[in-house]
Amino acid sequence: MVASTEDHGAPIGRRVVLGMLGLGAAGVVGGAPLVRAVGNFLRPLTANDPTGLSDLLPGAGAFRLYTVTSGFPIAPPAYRLVVDGLVDRPLSLSLADLEAMAPVHLVKPFQCVTGWRVPGVHWTGVALGHLLDLAGVAKAGRALRFESFDGVYTESLTLAQARRPDVVVAYRMLGAPLTREHGGPVRLYVAPMYGYKSIKWLQRISVVDRVEPGYWEHYGYAVDAWVGRSNGRSDPPIG
Numbered sequence: 166m167v168a169s170t171e172d173h174g175a176p177i178g179r180r181v182v183l184g185m186l187g188l189g190a191a192g193v194v195g196g197a198p199l200v201r202a203v204g205n206f207l208r209p210l211t212a213n214d215p216t217g218l219s220d221l222l223p224g225a226g227a228f229r230l231y232t233v234t235s236g237f238p239i240a241p242p243a244y245r246l247v248v249d250g251l252v253d254r255p256l257s258l259s260l261a262d263l264e265a266m267a268p269v270h271l272v273k274p275f276q277c278v279t280g281w282r283v284p285g286v287h288w289t290g291v292a293l294g295h296l297l298d299l300a301g302v303a304k305a306g307r308a309l310r311f312e313s314f315d316g317v318y319t320e321s322l323t324l325a326q327a328r329r330p331d332v333v334v335a336y337r338m339l340g341a342p343l344t345r346e347h348g349g350p351v352r353l354y355v356a357p358m359y360g361y362k363s364i365k366w367l368q369r370i371s372v373v374d375r376v377e378p379g380y381w382e383h384y385g386y387a388v389d390a391w392v393g394r395s396n397g398r399s400d401p402p403i404g
C-alpha cells in the first residue's frame with residue numbers, strides 16, 4: 166500500500182493513507198469519520214496512465230488531472246454552453262461563439278487545496294461577467310450554479326464573485342486549446358479561489374436565487390474558497 170497526498174475526501178488539509186481505508190465506517194482519523202474519506206476519495210488520473218500510479222510520484226509544479234467520475238468525458242459533438250435560469254435572455258453558445266467574443270488573457274497560478282500549485286499558467290477565455298451581461302440577470306438572481314457534462318460535478322459562485330475580472334470561462338490554457346483532460350472544450354477558471362471552484366467540462370451556468378454548494382463543498386470544503394483564507398488556512402493569498 167502507498168500513501169497518497171491527493172485527498173479531497175476528508176476535512177481540510179488531512180492526509181489519507183490508503184492502507185487505512187479498510188477500517189471502514191467505524192474508523193476515525195483525527196476526529197473525522199473515516200467514512201467521509203472512503204466515500205469521497207479524490208481520484209487522480211492521467212491520460213496515458215489509467216492506473217493513476219504516476220500521479221503518486223513527485224511532480225512539483227505540474228498539474229494533477231482530476232475527475233470524480235471513472236474517466237475524462239468527451240464533449241457532445243454539438244457542444245453548447247447554456248446560460249439559463251433567472252435571466253432575461255437564455256444563451257446557447259458554441260465554442261466558436263465564445264471565441265468570437267472579446268478575449269480575456271490571464272497569467273495566474275493554479276492552486277489545489279490539497280497543496281499542489283502551478284505558477285504562471287496562461288489562460289484565455291471570456292469574462293464570466295460578460296456572459297451574465299449578455300443574458301441579463303433577472304432581479305431575483307443572486308448566485309450561479311455550474312454543471313459539468315461529466316454528469317456529476319457542480320460548482321457555485323455568488324454574482325459578485327462571478328463578476329470579478331479574474332473569473333473566466335476559459336477555452337485556452339497553457340498556450341493551447343483546452344485539452345479534454347483539463348476540461349475541454351470549456352472550463353471555468355476562478356483565479357482567486359482553490360482549484361475545485363474551476364469546474365471542468367462546463368456545460369451549463371444557471372442563475373439561481375441562492376448559492377447551492379458544489380460537489381466538494383458537500384464534503385466540508387469552503388463554498389467561498391479564497392486561496393489562503395479558507396479551508397482552515399490563514400496564510401496570505403498567493404499570486
Ligand SMILES: Nc1nc2c(c(=O)[nH]1)N[C@H]1C(S)=C(S)[C@@H](COP(=O)(O)O)O[C@H]1N2
Nearest residue numbers: 229230231232233277318347360361363365
Ligand atoms: N468536472 C470536474 N471539474 C473539476 C474537478 C473534477 O474532478 N471534475 N476537480 C477540481 C479540482 S479539485 C481541481 S484542483 C481542478 C484540477 O484541474 P486539472 O484537472 O485541470 O488539473 O479541477 C477542478 N474541476
Ligand SMILES: [Mo]
Nearest residue numbers: 277278360361
Ligand atoms: Mo483540487
